Amino acid sequence: GAVVSQHPSRVICKSGTSVKIECRSLDFQATTMFWYRQFPKKSLMLMATSNEGSKATYEQGVEKDKFLINHASLTLSTLTVTSAHPEDSSFYICSARDWRPGRNSPLHFGNGTRLTVT
């Protein structure tokens, strides 16, 4: 079945540094991927839609210069948290649609990245 792989699963960084998170679709091509942020005991908040070969679409209130998204290939999207601050500590999750025939194209999620900024 469809698998979305996310790396790293956990990262701790110092305030002011940048962190890159990778999201890969392992057995299907994904022209669109979605990046979510999830706070403890809360639902997923869509941050941005990553489009292969073009600019990402950011949700209202999400700083595009802080959360850089690059979707350079049909199987890889990256989210870079620049100049991280403690308030950026959160669980970041990516997802992608499987458009193959018979799959009904639901969203499949990676296992998430736990970011802690010290």
Add this chain to the structure above:
Amino acid sequence: QKEVEQDPGPLSVPEGAIVSLNCTYSNSAFQYFMWYRQYSRKGPELLMYTYSSGNKEDGRFTAQVDKSSKYISLFIRDSQPSDSATYLCALSDTNAGKSTFGDGTTLTVKP
């Protein structure tokens, strides 16, 4: 008012019980209805995917959609301790568009 309302629980049931999880929504444009299960510190896992109204069954899981009432449900029969997780409903107006998620219901099935 949120577009999707989901009782956060927590919900605790004994093993073998039937569990009913529900979401209500306000946007009549929603046509695609999903249920995800999320274990602690993991990404959501797709359980059920339904288009439009009706019922769908998969093993111990049954999803129901009542578009006239804007109400969706997930039933779990013969619940197991391994079903203990947070269950999220997700709704979308198109097959390619963004999904709107409920806040999730935390379920504990006690042995």
